[in-house]
Amino acid sequence: MFEKALKGNKYYWMWLAFLGFFIAVACVCYLRQYFYGLGLTGMSRDVSWGLYISQFTFLVGVAAGGVMLVLPYYIHNFKAFGKITILGEFLAISALLMCLMFIMADLGQPLRGLNVLFHPTPHSMLFWDMCVLWGYLLLNIICGWVILTAERKQVAPPKWIYFFVYISIPFAFSIHTVTAMLYCGLPGRHFWLSAIIAPRFLASAFAAGPALIVVMAMILKRVANFDAGKEAIQKMVTIIIYAAIANMFFVGLEFFVGFYSNIPGHMHTLQYLFFGLEHHGHVYNNLVPFMWAFILLFFVGMALICYPKTRKESDFWLAMGCLAIFVSFWLDKGIGFVLGGFVPTPVDEIVEYYPTLNELFITIGIWATGFFILTVLYKIAISVEHEVEA
Amino acid sequence: MYDSGKIITGLIIFVLLVTIPVWYNRGTASNVPEPELPKDVKTCVLPKAEITAKHMQLLNQWRDEVIRTGDRSTLEIEGKQYPKSLMLACMKCHTSKVKFCDKCHDYASVKPYCWDCHLAPVE
Amino acid sequence: MDKNRRNFLKVAGISTLAGLGGTAVVDRLVAGVNVAHASTEGGHGAEQGGHEAAPAAHGHAAAADPNANRYGLVIDVKKFYEDPSLGEKCVQACIKTHNIPEFDEKKDEIKWIWMTNYENAFPENPNKYRDEETESNQLPIMCNHCDNPPCVRACPTKATFRNEDGLVLMDYHRCIGCRFCMAACPYGSRSFNWRDPRPFVKELNRDFPTRMRGVVEKCTFCAELVEKGQLPACVEACGESKAMVFGNLNDPNSEIRKVLKENHTIQRNPSLGTLPSVFYIV
Numbered sequence: 099m100f101e102k103a104l105k106g107n108k109y110y111w112m113w114l115a116f117l118g119f120f121i122a123v124a125c126v127c128y129l130r131q132y133f134y135g136l137g138l139t140g141m142s143r144d145v146s147w148g149l150y151i152s153q154f155t156f157l158v159g160v161a162a163g164g165v166m167l168v169l170p171y172y173i174h175n176f177k178a179f180g181k182i183t184i185l186g187e188f189l190a191i192s193a194l195l196m197c198l199m200f201i202m203a204d205l206g207q208p209l210r211g212l213n214v215l216f217h218p219t220p221h222s223m224l225f226w227d228m229c230v231l232w233g234y235l236l237l238n239i240i241c242g243w244v245i246l247t248a249e250r251k252q253v254a255p256p257k258w259i260y261f262f263v264y265i266s267i268p269f270a271f272s273i274h275t276v277t278a279m280l281y282c283g284l285p286g287r288h289f290w291l292s293a294i295i296a297p298r299f300l301a302s303a304f305a306a307g308p309a310l311i312v313v314m315a316m317i318l319k320r321v322a323n324f325d326a327g328k329e330a331i332q333k334m335v336t337i338i339i340y341a342a343i344a345n346m347f348f349v350g351l352e353f354f355v356g357f358y359s360n361i362p363g364h365m366h367t368l369q370y371l372f373f374g375l376e377h378h379g380h381v382y383n384n385l386v387p388f389m390w391a392f393i394l395l396f397f398v399g400m401a402l403i404c405y406p407k408t409r410k411e412s413d414f415w416l417a418m419g420c421l422a423i424f425v426s427f428w429l430d431k432g433i434g435f436v437l438g439g440f441v442p443t444p445v446d447e448i449v450e451y452y453p454t455l456n457e458l459f460i461t462i463g464i465w466a467t468g469f470f471i472l473t474v475l476y477k478i479a480i481s482v483e484h485e486v487e488a
Numbered sequence: 489m490y491d492s493g494k495i496i497t498g499l500i501i502f503v504l505l506v507t508i509p510v511w512y513n514r515g516t517a518s519n520v521p522e523p524e525l526p527k528d529v530k531t532c533v534l535p536k537a538e539i540t541a542k543h544m545q546l547l548n549q550w551r552d553e554v555i556r557t558g559d560r561s562t563l564e565i566e567g568k569q570y571p572k573s574l575m576l577a578c579m580k581c582h583t584s585k586v587k588f589c590d591k592c593h594d595y596a597s598v599k600p601y602c603w604d605c606h607l608a609p610v611e
Numbered sequence: 612m613d614k615n616r617r618n619f620l621k622v623a624g625i626s627t628l629a630g631l632g633g634t635a636v637v638d639r640l641v642a643g644v645n646v647a648h649a650s651t652e653g654g655h656g657a658e659q660g661g662h663e664a665a666p667a668a669h670g671h672a673a674a675a676d677p678n679a680n681r682y683g684l685v686i687d688v689k690k691f692y693e694d695p696s697l698g699e700k701c702v703q704a705c706i707k708t709h710n711i712p713e714f715d716e717k718k719d720e721i722k723w724i725w726m727t728n729y730e731n732a733f734p735e736n737p738n739k740y741r742d743e744e745t746e747s748n749q750l751p752i753m754c755n756h757c758d759n760p761p762c763v764r765a766c767p768t769k770a771t772f773r774n775e776d777g778l779v780l781m782d783y784h785r786c787i788g789c790r791f792c793m794a795a796c797p798y799g800s801r802s803f804n805w806r807d808p809r810p811f812v813k814e815l816n817r818d819f820p821t822r823m824r825g826v827v828e829k830c831t832f833c834a835e836l837v838e839k840g841q842l843p844a845c846v847e848a849c850g851e852s853k854a855m856v857f858g859n860l861n862d863p864n865s866e867i868r869k870v871l872k873e874n875h876t877i878q879r880n881p882s883l884g885t886l887p888s889v890f891y892i893v
Contacts (some may be wrong), residue, residue, distance in 0.1 A: 103738065124833060128851045135805055135807060135825055136788070136806075136822075136825065137719055137806035137824075139805075140718070141718075141803075141805070142718040142719075143720055143721070143793070143803060146803060147794060180758070184859045189767075197741075201789075204789070205787050205788050205789055205825075206789075206803065206824065206825025207786065207787050207825040207826060210786075210787045212783070213768040213770070213785055214787070216772075217768045217769050219766065219767050219768060221764050222765055224765070224767035224789060224791050229768070266766075280795075284765070284794055285795075285883040285885065286761070286796070286797020286880065286883055363735075363741075367853075408814070439794075440794075442734075444798055444799035445727060445752070445798070445799045446730060446731050446734035447731065453812065549786075551782070551784060553778060555774075556772065556782065557774075575818065583632055601823065603806075604818045605783065605821050605822055607815060607820060609698070610817075
């Protein structure tokens with residue numbers, strides 16, 4: 099089916115070339131980092147994880163979000179999602195590939211990555227994260243490909259594939275739960291040490307993932323003559339609304355626990371993220387704009403996807419609303435959550451993190467690679483749909 | 489055959505690419521290396537054939553024994569005690585990395601990363 | 612082939628696979644349960660069974676042996692306050708012994724033992740009306756060599772582990788540089804080699820390696836000296852002052868146990884259940 103990715107119009111190739119440019123820049127930047135060391139990033143012994151790991155964390159959520167299409171379609175037989183579950187599965191594949199690239203970019207000794215397999219360590223959450231991420235990736239590749247092939251031949255998919263489809267559902271939940279456990283099991287980092295992290299991750303994932311799919315569906319409607327169907331889109335928007343509200347509810351609970359209990363450790367990171375944290379006469383607040391943008395975009399997005407006029411009558415404003423939710427939750431989890439957790443340090447110092455240009459270009463390049471893969475996969479999926487319709 | 493010109497050119501380029509190692513290194517084959525052995529000490533921790541073939545495994549094993557299992561028992565070579573250590577045992581007799589280690593490693597084009605951390609004797 | 616037979620073979624094959632996988636998991640879980648009778652108090656030393664208290668999570672067989680060594684350190688903070696030069700001596704001894712690089716940029720910083728304020732070493736113990744002596748002086752901090760180390764739990768390759776003498780060590784050959792241990796350490800004791808450290812080592816100790824870029828490092832309690840029966844470099848540097856006392860916590864007759872018996876000591880953030888092996892007389 100890959101040949102379908104090789105036939106496209108001018109805009110398809112221009113888009114791929116545009117992404118290719120950023121990929122090439124990132125390759126050069128990565129080589130620089132590879133030969134110099136991670137010192138080319140803004141990370142330090144105090145903020146030891148930066149953009150790479152925070153993007154990884156967010157993208158695991160995007161990958162898990164695809165399950166919000168798979169679950170209603172396969173478990174509840176919600177027919178309207180039939181046409182777009184493949185979009186969810188292919189989004190999961192490209193998001194997971196981005197995750198793996200971000201992990202590799204973050205390793206100090208990338209060539210030793212296989213040590214995780216040579217010396218399997220069940221008491222490390224990173225080991226389990228590797229297991230579920232690879233598992234979910236393979237499941238999505240198998241399910242997506244087999245079902246698309248069956249559709250192309252216009253036969254029913256083989257029965258055995260449903261076994262893999264059904265286990266892919268708990269896997270989707272597990273990838274984000276285990277990713278949350280990377281953080282919430284660490285003693286001495288108050289902001290992360292919270293049992294609500296896993297549910298909060300899932301909630302924001304189930305909003306951000308489908309939001310991206312809605313945006314994609316709107317773009318595909320314009321550029322590829324692919325209509326996901328009104329019912330499917332409206333149902334997804336409903337899912338996004340509830341999941342987004344759940345996420346904000348959980349964030350609110352963190353505020354309550356921190357500020358009502360008045361325990362300094364529980365308040366510090368929240369203060370740092372939202373208001374700026376005063377320490378020895380200096381106010382540290384470099385993440386404050388991002389956090390308020392997160393709140394603002396959440397409300398803007400919610401207004402757009404709740405108000406019937408923008409939700410039902412305008413594809414443009416619906417897409418904008420979903421994009422606002424996606425960006426909002428990216429700011430929350432892809433910026434604030436990971437970077438904020440390192441402030442203050444265990445020895446009560448405050449070190450702020452600023453990514454370097456080299457690091458930013460690698461990050462952009464990995465996103466570009468993900469969208470490149472996503473474009474190719476969607477191109478294949480939609481060409482098959484068109485072929486079947488014709 | 490359609491497009492025979494393109495196919496044949498392509499095949500030639502392919503063959504040239506695959507055979508890079510052969511023609512790029514033509515005529516540079518050198519003699520079998522002869523690492524310089526210590527003069528005063530005649531025995532090693534293992535017989536010559538074994539230490540030649542397995543010194544890397546032995547170093548790995550020493551590392552695991554010393555660091556992980558805490559087995560820091562010493563080795564006796566010609567009446568002298570040595571710890572299990574690259575820097576504190578091997579390089580005490582083989583006092584020149586250039587004349588010993590590098591000889592074979594360069595010949596075989598292997599680049600062990602020992603010296604990224606371990607310090608070679610001053611030469 | 613007959614359809615029923617085919618189905619039977621399929622089912623049999625799949626259940627065998629599931630069975631094999633399942634038993635392995637069950638075995639592991641059962642093995643874990645047998646040792647996991649953790650107590651929250653978790654005393655130190657052999658009599659209180661500090662070793663048995665360590666949850667099975669970090670899988671080191673030696674912990675169950677009450678006759679094993681467990682090295683610890685008592686730091687007399689008063690002596691460091693009285694003689695401010697003492698701290699610098701300890702830090703320098705460490706730097707020289709272990710080829711620790713000294714960078715110009717704070718971002719690249721690597722430290723094993725360093726001097727800090729009381730409020731930074733014990734942030735969980737704030738006091739608005741602290742005495743002047745504590746307020747204006749510094750004390751040394753380093754890796755606590757916890758009995759129940761979170762870094763060891765986090766490491767995905769067992770590159771950091773607790774050896775049978777209770778030392779939390781690094782295998783630099785195995786570390787993949789994921790820095791999970793740095794996020795996990797509640798004492799900020801770990802450093803990462805952001806770049807090649809060798810050009811920044813001022814004075815090379817040719818008996819000890821340097822590190823390479825891309826791996827994590829930290830205080831080892833001078834394992835290479837201690838296992839030979841010598842004292843760690845920082846303890847040695849304190850000399851006769853007895854500002855630092857090093858010894859085997861599992862030996863009731865050791866000097867360190869005597870010091871612990873005679874003085875009121877505290878540990879850094881003990882409420883996290885990590886059971887630090889470094890004690891402070893304040």
